[in-house]
Amino acid sequence: MNFAAVLDVQDQTRDSLRRLRAAAEQLTESVRFMEICGTHTMSIFRCGLHSLLPPAVTLLSGPGCPVCVTSQGDIDQLIELARMPGMTLCTYGDMLRVIGSNGSLEQCRAEGADIRIVYSSLDAVRLAEAERNRQVVFAAVGFETTAPASAAAVLEAQRLQLKNFSILTSHKLIMPAMRALLESGDVRVDGFLCPGHVSVITGAAAFEPIVSQYHLPCIIAGFEGPQIAAALARLTELVAGGTPALENLYSQAVTEHGNQAAQLLIDRVFAHADWQWRGLGKLKDSGLALRPEFAQYDARLRFSPSAPTSREPSGCRCGDVITGRATPADCKLFGKTCTPVHALGPCMVSSEGTCQAWFKYHRVRTPRKVRAVS
Amino acid sequence: MTTTADPAVTSPRSRAAERITLAHGGGGQLTDELFVSCILPRLGNRVLNELLDSAILPGTERTALTIDSYIVKPIKFPGGDIGRLSICGTVNDLAVCGAKPLGIALSLILTEGLERGVLDEILDSISATAREAGVRVVTGDTKVVGHGQGDGIYITTAGVGAIGASEVHPSSVRPGDVLIVSGTIADHGMAVMLAREMPQIQSVVRSDVAPLNKMIYRLLEQVAGVVFLRDPTRGGLAGVAADLAARTGLHVTLYEQDIPVRPETLHAADMLGIDPLDVANEGKVVVVVRPEAVDNAINALRAEKYGRDAQVIGVVGAEPDGVCELRTTMGGNRILQKPYGEQLPRIC
Numbered sequence: 063m064n065f066a067a068v069l070d071v072q073d074q075t076r077d078s079l080r081r082l083r084a085a086a087e088q089l090t091e092s093v094r095f096m097e098i099c100g101t102h103t104m105s106i107f108r109c110g111l112h113s114l115l116p117p118a119v120t121l122l123s124g125p126g127c128p129v130c131v132t133s134q135g136d137i138d139q140l141i142e143l144a145r146m147p148g149m150t151l152c153t154y155g156d157m158l159r160v161i162g163s164n165g166s167l168e169q170c171r172a173e174g175a176d177i178r179i180v181y182s183s184l185d186a187v188r189l190a191e192a193e194r195n196r197q198v199v200f201a202a203v204g205f206e207t208t209a210p211a212s213a214a215a216v217l218e219a220q221r222l223q224l225k226n227f228s229i230l231t232s233h234k235l236i237m238p239a240m241r242a243l244l245e246s247g248d249v250r251v252d253g254f255l256c257p258g259h260v261s262v263i264t265g266a267a268a269f270e271p272i273v274s275q276y277h278l279p280c281i282i283a284g285f286e287g288p289q290i291a292a293a294l295a296r297l298t299e300l301v302a303g304g305t306p307a308l309e310n311l312y313s314q315a316v317t318e319h320g321n322q323a324a325q326l327l328i329d330r331v332f333a334h335a336d337w338q339w340r341g342l343g344k345l346k347d348s349g350l351a352l353r354p355e356f357a358q359y360d361a362r363l364r365f366s367p368s369a370p371t372s373r374e375p376s377g378c379r380c381g382d383v384i385t386g387r388a389t390p391a392d393c394k395l396f397g398k399t400c401t402p403v404h405a406l407g408p409c410m411v412s413s414e415g416t417c418q419a420w421f422k423y424h425r426v427r428t429p430r431k432v433r434a435v436s
Numbered sequence: 437m438t439t440t441a442d443p444a445v446t447s448p449r450s451r452a453a454e455r456i457t458l459a460h461g462g463g464g465q466l467t468d469e470l471f472v473s474c475i476l477p478r479l480g481n482r483v484l485n486e487l488l489d490s491a492i493l494p495g496t497e498r499t500a501l502t503i504d505s506y507i508v509k510p511i512k513f514p515g516g517d518i519g520r521l522s523i524c525g526t527v528n529d530l531a532v533c534g535a536k537p538l539g540i541a542l543s544l545i546l547t548e549g550l551e552r553g554v555l556d557e558i559l560d561s562i563s564a565t566a567r568e569a570g571v572r573v574v575t576g577d578t579k580v581v582g583h584g585q586g587d588g589i590y591i592t593t594a595g596v597g598a599i600g601a602s603e604v605h606p607s608s609v610r611p612g613d614v615l616i617v618s619g620t621i622a623d624h625g626m627a628v629m630l631a632r633e634m635p636q637i638q639s640v641v642r643s644d645v646a647p648l649n650k651m652i653y654r655l656l657e658q659v660a661g662v663v664f665l666r667d668p669t670r671g672g673l674a675g676v677a678a679d680l681a682a683r684t685g686l687h688v689t690l691y692e693q694d695i696p697v698r699p700e701t702l703h704a705a706d707m708l709g710i711d712p713l714d715v716a717n718e719g720k721v722v723v724v725v726r727p728e729a730v731d732n733a734i735n736a737l738r739a740e741k742y743g744r745d746a747q748v749i750g751v752v753g754a755e756p757d758g759v760c761e762l763r764t765t766m767g768g769n770r771i772l773q774k775p776y777g778e779q780l781p782r783i784c
Contacts, residue, residue: 068693071693072765072766075767101709108711109765110764110767111766111768113769113770114768168457169455169457171458172458179633181708287764291766402465414709423771
């Protein structure tokens, strides 16, 4: 980073933190804000934002990491498919290390299963086109952000008349999870840092019900540290002023109504379905299932993997961590039997998971003066 | 080869039934675990247990010995190829131990069907790089394996070097010492990852792979007060800094705003959700110097082709906690640890 850019970051941060502290002094009780995007979680930890917040403001990491909210049943089905003869499973990298009831995809690959990391769903389609003698299954994971790409992959497979391509969808929608959290009754959240990437697709207006129905402020922000700090300052001001509102600080990428072409793509290929979430249970209309006319691209129908169970690793509190009921430090497994090297829960597996971020960046330390370097 | 035996990564469960995964070769915590639980119990000895970049052999003239295997995919990438990499890696491992290479041994494992033209290009690259570094390949071996048993070309190089007067060893590091990096970080790892995973993308990110021995010898000759050197290859700058803190038992602080990263490299890392501090370099060295030697060391490095962007990036503190801390540009702080293993991109 050049000198001017460093000064810019520091000026903006100082200004936001000053506003945040001033607003925090007006609060009658401490506040808890929740971010619901794995990239926000990572960015917050990477810039050390927790160490800069006043004690009255706490940040929780909500169900925003796609790997972390994927149910163990979905992982088990992926592993079962990967072990079938003649099968190639394509997945985004982070899914590789999630432990199901019986091992992870990474271990499965070491045992000889053909599991390939892809960066785009269309890479999986190209693979199916090139290797017609193999069945290619794409692990379709993620929120509104990645769902359009999965839809595009299905349409491309249809255009190419591929008989050997299918997807196992675990796609989820963010709003049902936010509502479920707020309606659970035992999770206190005073405002949301709304996800940057998801909002690009859904548009800012999608979060309006959180303000109108639950009277909580929502700020959409990008991923640079100073913008996140500005969003937290604004959230604190809105809570202190008793004026919940929806504001968009990420207007360079997020519009009021989002990417309508991507929304149409999702609607054309997927229909809303009741879906199992880790930590949240089964939520009504919270997932994206393939529409009946695309049944031949549905790996669950084509290969009939065993019905999923929702059993989670014994003692694992990822569900509570995702919903803000516990911090990683509250989990007995954290840092002992569950580490990034031997991850048991999905929040430790994913680089965006709260437990891994916590383990990696957030060992409790007392603030100290550090000698400046010329 | 570096390791710190973190108890958190050596869980006692039975390993006989476990399988080797790609992450065991990533140069991070899982690679350390393999050393500590599998290799050192069987092969450990006084020299090997030091786990320096080169072994320092006893004798009338002190000698350094190192070996490394290269399995990069693709074998040619922007800024270099497996041939240049195989010479630089070994030459640099000798150089950071203060040793001048006496000769390189080269072993090629080729896969049946490899085009001769490709082999010629790689050998040309080895030749050019060895000439640039001023070293000779003095012995070697070639084997060919059948289709499906290898992947084009694997190279192993070993190097023997003579250690000069300079004593560089982690045990010399003490509170107040200053960390310098010789230039921008993460260029090699990001260039290779982009070339491998996204060949359709035309990227300007280029590997930094380069022989650093001449720059390092001149630094050691010209500057008194250089106490430790390490090349931040797999495991990246975070791995080297966390390792330094663990080995010395001292508190190491890095300053994010001072760490040089090219904008295009940072952009690629951001896109893939990867921390540039964790990414491999093949043409950079981290230099630890006494505080009074900082200006001389910076000037000496910046006078060199491969050290033009050298920067002071951190300090060694007196606190005996063995922790490496990053002071972020925003003014926060966080712990830096050695990465886990294979770098995986994010999905959302």
